[in-house]
Amino acid sequence: MSISRSGTQKNRQNSKRTTIYDVATVVGTSPSTVSSVLNGTWKKRRISQKLADQILLEAQNQDYSVNMQASMLRRERSRIVGMIIPKYDNRYFGAIAEQFETMARQHGLFPVITCTRRDPELEIEAAKALLSYRVDYLIATGSTDPDSISRLCQDAGVRVINLDLPGTLAPSVISDNYQGARHLTSVILDQCFKDFGRSEPLTFIGGRGTDHNTAARVSGFIDAHQEKGIVLRETSIQTCGYAAEKAEHTLALLDKTQLKGLFVNSTITLEGVARWLWNNEPSFVTQVRYGCFDWDPFAAQLPNNVGMAQQDVIPMLEAVFEMLEQTSVTSGVHQISCVFRPGAAFRLES
Amino acid sequence: MSISRSGTQKNRQNSKRTTIYDVATVVGTSPSTVSSVLNGTWKKRRISQKLADQILLEAQNQDYSVNMQASMLRRERSRIVGMIIPKYDNRYFGAIAEQFETMARQHGLFPVITCTRRDPELEIEAAKALLSYRVDYLIATGSTDPDSISRLCQDAGVRVINLDLPGTLAPSVISDNYQGARHLTSVILDQCFKDFGRSEPLTFIGGRGTDHNTAARVSGFIDAHQEKGIVLRETSIQTCGYAAEKAEHTLALLDKTQLKGLFVNSTITLEGVARWLWNNEPSFVTQVRYGCFDWDPFAAQLPNNVGMAQQDVIPMLEAVFEMLEQTSVTSGVHQISCVFRPGAAFRLES
DNA sequence: TAAGTTTGCACAATCGATTGCGCAATGTTG
DNA sequence: CAACATTGCGCAATCGATTGTGCAAACTTA
Incomplete structure (x- = not known):
């Protein structure tokens, strides 16, 4: 052991953490051997089982834990x-x-x-x-x-x-916002038709028009209407930002008689929408149907919620980790389907 | 510059990250000077403004960013x-x-x-x-x-x-579970009396009896009843765990005619309670009032939710950081009051 | 101008773990 | 028994930043 390290030994007394040098000293071996035993590379280094056992035991005794800072500094990754x-x-x-x-x-x-x-x-x-x-x-x-x-x-x-x-x-992993929104729109429209007997366009509320996801969802929203031959109004798309307050404020300015069905672009926006709904005359809630992109267990149980498009987190992250392991750096976009989750069976009707 | 470091210079070519040695070489100064300039200790070390500026500039040019591993290894904290x-x-x-x-x-x-x-x-x-x-x-x-x-x-x-x-x-920072629960219980009881004209005990559902918070809340629950002279049943306290499924299952086994008012011990439990409520005959929901410990914006809007006890996160964390700075290691318990949040104005009545 | 200060910066040890290399001891082969 | 292979382990350099110390140059004072 070099002089510098024995100087170190002295300092060890103060700070509580033990190092490979402490373990090595007690066992009577070298720090490098201790290191390789503790990080699992010791077979490769042909350390004997016996010595490894001693080191492992002593490390336990001393409550040794690697200093990640030191370890990471030396390693490449x-x-x-x-x-x-x-x-x-x-x-x-x-x-x-x-x-x-x-x-x-x-x-x-x-x-x-x-x-x-x-x-x-x-x-x-x-x-x-x-x-x-x-x-x-x-x-x-x-x-x-x-x-x-x-x-x-x-x-x-x-x-x-x-x-x-x-x-x-x-490379990017995102939800299939277009299909998710298109399906959700379609379901809300169907429910409105079923409950109200008429086919009027929904109002899309929330999100930023500039943001990719909102744009894709608006697309799906538009196509679902077109598919059913329902014509949108100029006021049908309100990408007023995600914040709850903005949605509340925007809704307050719109013509209530035209707000029969709502496509809410996120749960955050839905917070505002729900506040607005609940703050209207009680009977008004009964005349509205809505659905929301993103899922929340309580939001799903709110009265007159037709359904939610849940982004499928597990496959999304599986895709992410798969990409991490790939060596090629393709910068494509990987889309994951959403899962449609029906709202509460529970309806409020007038 | 020592031989070992010039060897290092060679490796630098491969790995993209620049080090204080790279900056030092270009500026024509020493690594230690670069270090002190970049970490702000340079006035103390009497480095000239001019040299500091050069170093800062060159560091920017090279997109230098400290290697935290190395920095932390050397520092005490x-x-x-x-x-x-x-x-x-x-x-x-x-x-x-x-x-x-x-x-x-x-x-x-x-x-x-x-x-x-x-x-x-x-x-x-x-x-x-x-x-x-x-x-x-x-x-x-x-x-x-x-x-x-x-x-x-x-x-x-x-x-x-x-x-x-x-x-x-x-040292511990926790909510004042006792007072929070007592107040919440009291509010639910009042609402039940107002809506149903009778004073029956609530049912406490969720949580583990062994866990400190649940115990404190049960205490408050009991005292609020006592205060109003309402006698609990043996079935009034159901600490069946936090999981939603457990609550659902437990409720299914209880006598429904006695479930007029519920004290739900957490939002997770409330998920199960809500599922159970909504899955009963529609009219049943109208006969129940409930409140919940913990707050959630959508849960707060569920019909017949009387109110929620919100744990006050900001003062809790303020207390935590205050304690971090203290030198003494007193192991007391610091309690923070909860905030009562009324439920939706919205009620379902039969 | 000599002695004492101050300014400005570089040297080298150090944090704790990792790892290529080397070498002695033991085992194997002919 | 010599030559060679294998086993088992230690040495020392290294990762990149921090910091106590030392020292020359510039400046001040007497």
Whole structure:
């Protein structure tokens, strides 16, 4: 043992964590041997079973745990996979976060998620921070500007995948928003016809017109109407943003007699829609049918909710992890079908 | 520059990330100077403004970003704060996660959250993993066995704080479950009396009898009844676990004529309660009033929901971060009041 | 101008683990 | 028994940043 290390031994007394040097000293072997035993490469290094057992035992005695900082510094890969995500507080993103962690662990990776609260600057900051921690991969979920994140990652030589919202510089996994919206629209229209006996166009509410997903859903919304020969009004598409308040405000300005059926573009928007509905004269609720993109267990039980298009998180993340393992960096868009979930059987009728 | 480092320079060519050595070489200064300029300690080291500017510029040119692994290895503190949390997929924990991240960043700390899906083993694993990453602090949220996590952290010399569920070996921040439940119970009882004209005991459903929070809420539930002189039945308290299915199953076995008012112990349980309610004869819903501990925007709008006790996440986390900064390790329990949130004005009546 | 300060920066040790390489001891073959 | 192969393990360089210390140059004071 070199002089510098024996100096280290002294410091060890203060800080509680034990190192491979401590274990090596007690067992009477070298740090490199301890290291290889503890990280599983010891057969390759032809360490004897007996010595390995002693080291393992002593490591336990000393409550040894690797210093990941040191380990990662030396290794080429960190085995960390980062994710940035807009919010935790709805079922869709919550499920993504949870599933992502589970699958990352299954793949032997350590997941680190950062929530960027739909703030474009924070997205960039967060991506930079994760790169500073030397993540091996980055998943950019629902980012407002996926391509600048992709650029950061490319400069750093880190593989990146877009989730939920597509980009052009990295492979993307998103829902089949078009088909999901088209089917949902169709179901709401059918229910309205069944309950009201007439075929009037629905109102699409929420989302940003500039955002890819909203655009695709609007497309499906339009085509479902066309299919049934129902003509849209100029006011039929209200992409007023996702925020609940915006939806509430927008609805208040529209002609109520024309609001028989609503296509709500997200659960966040639905919060506003529901507030508005419930705050109208009680009888009004009975005259409205609605459906929503994204699923929430309680929202699904709200009266007169016809159904919800659930984004299928598990296959989405399976696709993500599959792409991570591929060596080629194809930047295509992989679409995953949505699952239609009927609303509560429960109806309020006048 | 020593020989070893010039060897390093060669490797740099392959890996894209630039280091302080690269910047130093180009500027014609030493790595230590670059380091101190980039981490802000350069005034203390009396580096000239001019050289600092050059270094900063060159660092930008090269897209330099610190290698946190290396930085943390050398420093005493990692400035990482870890959190383990049971789930992301409900509003309470979602809000905790989000608020935690925000406040951690405000305090100059890097937050790392790990979701343990209410699995005791995973809790321990996750805590060990975070300790391996050398977190400076650990927040154990809703853990089934806070004390063994505390023990791990104490061995490692890491400060730990329990959140949501208290432990005995570390300071804890929890909601005032007793008062919250007592008030909620009282409100539901009042509503039942108003709507049904009679005072019958409520049924408490969900949670584990062994868990601190459930016990405190049951206490408040009992006292609120006593206060009004209402006598509980033997079947009035059903702590059948949190899972939605368990609640559904339990309710199915009870005497429906006695289920006029329900105290639901969590939103997860409420999912099952709502399913059960909605699956009964439609008229049955009209005869029931309920309230729930924890808040959810859609659950709050379900018909005949009297109100919800919202746990006040912001002051809870403020208390947590305050405790982190304290040097003394008092292991008391800090209780935070809940906020009562009325349910939808909307009522279904027969 | 000599002695003492201050300014400005570089050196080298260090954090803890990983890993290519080398070498002694033991085992095998002819 | 010599030549060679295998087993078992330690040495030392290395990852990239941080920081105590030292020292020359510039500046000040007497």
